[in-house]
Amino acid sequence: MEITRFPFLNQEEDYSHLLDLLPEMESRSTFINNNNSSNNNNNNNNNLKKRRRSDDVLNKSAAWSDILTSLILLDEEEKREQQQYSIHSHQDKLLVDDNHKRKEQAMNDYFHQLQDHYTDLDVMDQLRTNKRSRRTASAVATVAASASASASASEDASADNPTTAGGSAQHRRLWVKDRSKDWWDERNHPDFPEEEFWRDFRMSKATFEMICEELESTVMKKNTMLRDAIPVRQRVAVCVWRLATGEPLRVVSKRFGLGISTCHKLVLEVCSAIKTVLMPKFLQWPDELKMKQIKEEFQGISGIPNVGGSMYTTHIPIIAPKISVASYFNKRHTERNQKTSYSITVQGVVDTKGVFTDVCIGWPGSMPDDQVLERSALFQRADRGLLKDVWIVGNSGYPLMDWVMVPYTQKNLTWTQHAFNEKIGDIQAVAKDAFARLKGRWACLQKRTEVKLQDLPVVLGACCVLHNICEMRNEVMDPQLKFDLFDDEMIPDNSVRSMASAQARDHIAHNLLHHGLAGTSFLH
Numbered sequence: 001m002e003i004t005r006f007p008f009l010n011q012e013e014d015y016s017h018l019l020d021l022l023p024e025m026e027s028r029s030t031f032i033n034n035n036n037s038s039n040n041n042n043n044n045n046n047n048l049k050k051r052r053r054s055d056d057v058l059n060k061s062a063a064w065s066d067i068l069t070s071l072i073l074l075d076e077e078e079k080r081e082q083q084q085y086s087i088h089s090h091q092d093k094l095l096v097d098d099n100h101k102r103k104e105q106a107m108n109d110y111f112h113q114l115q116d117h118y119t120d121l122d123v124m125d126q127l128r129t130n131k132r133s134r135r136t137a138s139a140v141a142t143v144a145a146s147a148s149a150s151a152s153a154s155e156d157a158s159a160d161n162p163t164t165a166g167g168s169a170q171h172r173r174l175w176v177k178d179r180s181k182d183w184w185d186e187r188n189h190p191d192f193p194e195e196e197f198w199r200d201f202r203m204s205k206a207t208f209e210m211i212c213e214e215l216e217s218t219v220m221k222k223n224t225m226l227r228d229a230i231p232v233r234q235r236v237a238v239c240v241w242r243l244a245t246g247e248p249l250r251v252v253s254k255r256f257g258l259g260i261s262t263c264h265k266l267v268l269e270v271c272s273a274i275k276t277v278l279m280p281k282f283l284q285w286p287d288e289l290k291m292k293q294i295k296e297e298f299q300g301i302s303g304i305p306n307v308g309g310s311m312y313t314t315h316i317p318i319i320a321p322k323i324s325v326a327s328y329f330n331k332r333h334t335e336r337n338q339k340t341s342y343s344i345t346v347q348g349v350v351d352t353k354g355v356f357t358d359v360c361i362g363w364p365g366s367m368p369d370d371q372v373l374e375r376s377a378l379f380q381r382a383d384r385g386l387l388k389d390v391w392i393v394g395n396s397g398y399p400l401m402d403w404v405m406v407p408y409t410q411k412n413l414t415w416t417q418h419a420f421n422e423k424i425g426d427i428q429a430v431a432k433d434a435f436a437r438l439k440g441r442w443a444c445l446q447k448r449t450e451v452k453l454q455d456l457p458v459v460l461g462a463c464c465v466l467h468n469i470c471e472m473r474n475e476v477m478d479p480q481l482k483f484d485l486f487d488d489e490m491i492p493d494n495s496v497r498s499m500a501s502a503q504a505r506d507h508i509a510h511n512l513l514h515h516g517l518a519g520t521s522f523l524h
Contacts (some may be wrong), residue, residue, distance in 0.1 A: 181257035239270035246443035271462035297352040308390035312431035315343035327364040354434035362457040369397035370492040420509035440483035
């Protein structure tokens with residue numbers, strides 16, 4: 001057997017080019033390795049960036065979650081605070097309502113007792129009057145019997161002596177003190193000057209004659225066999241002069257030549273006749289046509305629509321009553337005058353001319369304005385729905401209700417609210433001026449009077465009626481008689497009693513300012 005060599009060893013070829021390729025292959029492998037290392041570095045960088053991004057996202061999500069958690073906690077805390085505020089507000093409202101009910105119940109109980117007391121007084125006065133009338137009747141019967149006996153004796157004497165039958169004169173049967181009536185006779189004369197008559201009676205002769213004609217059928221008395229009745233003109237003059245001057249009864253007695261008790265009786269009789277006869281004609285709530293005219297006139301004054309009247313409450317000084325003194329005690333007037341003061345209230349609603357359309361008289365001076373309003377006939381009229389689409393404008397002493405418009409009373413008012421308050425003040429000035437003329441014209445309202453407390457509302461009502469008559473007949477007020485009111489206003493505990501009225505007030509205030517109807521004096 002023959003053994004041969006490997007074939008490739010036997011080939012005679014040149015393999016030198018393979019050696020030349022070795023450096024190139026080494027360079028390529030180096031390049032590949034470098035590429036691989038660079039790729040690895042890039043991948044590492046990308047991974048770091050991705051990791052950083054993920055970390056940022058996680059940090060941001062954690063921050064947002066913290067913010068949301070804080071907001072949720074704040075919202076829950078606000079809800080808890082709101083619930084606590086609602087609970088406290090409800091409790092305060094219940095407490096205020098309870099106090100108001102207790103006060104109202106106490107005042108009602110007091111006034112029931114007061115009415116019972118007045119009823120007892122009237123019964124006692126009636127018993128005294130009956131006793132006096134019986135005594136007078138017995139005295140008259142005695143005088144008549146003696147007169148008849150003397151007459152029969154004189155007839156017998158004249159029968160015995162005819163010469164003296166025609167010479168005996170008729171003697172007075174009842175003794176009356178002779179008083180001078182020169183002062184009244186002078187003013188009752190047709191030639192008495194008009195200006196002096198107005199100065200004494202606060203009205204012209206024509207107005208006085210009209211009042212006498214209206215009251216004649218009510219106050220006129222018949223002559224009796226004992227004396228002649230006091231004429232109607234003198235009766236009315238006694239009352240009017242007493243109300244106009246406020247002079248005491250002893251001065252009235254000297255002026256008119258009448259007894260003090262007679263003058264007092266005449267004043268009450270004529271005031272009662274004025275209330276019965278003249279009040280239905282000259283002091284009444286306006287009808288629809290008149291109310292429409294009043295609304296237009298008030299809108300022309302202030303720019304506020306549907307205003308049907310201006311309301312105000314004043315105080316009339318009185319002598320300290322014998323019962324319930326604390327109820328009539330006026331703390332504000334006591335502090336102002338530096339002496340103890342007692343009063344009763346007069347609440348009135350006037351139109352644009354200062355004529356009263358509603359009055360509420362006689363409540364104790366310790367009551368605030370809102371409580372007087374709640375006990376008035378005006379409040380009852382509103383409860384019956386008779387004041388729809390009507391605003392009665394009052395001051396800050398009254399509450400804001402569905403039919404009562406009052407100014408803003410909170411602090412830090414806006415321009416809109418200031419402008420609205422200015423227009424409300426223009427309407428309120430009408431009522432204040434009317435009450436100033438009322439007290440200036442009838443001076444009996446300026447000082448404590450001698451009239452009993454139970455008779456005082458009739459006298460004050462007569463003053464309001466006479467005021468209306470003078471205003472309607474354009475009786476000019478003497479500027480020297482002007483009276484300055486100083487009734488302080490007390491803001492009620494619950495000053496807003498109707499949210500609908502609060503919104504309506506805001507709407508009216510906005511329209512006044514933005515339609516050029518509001519003034520600018522509040523800026524000065």
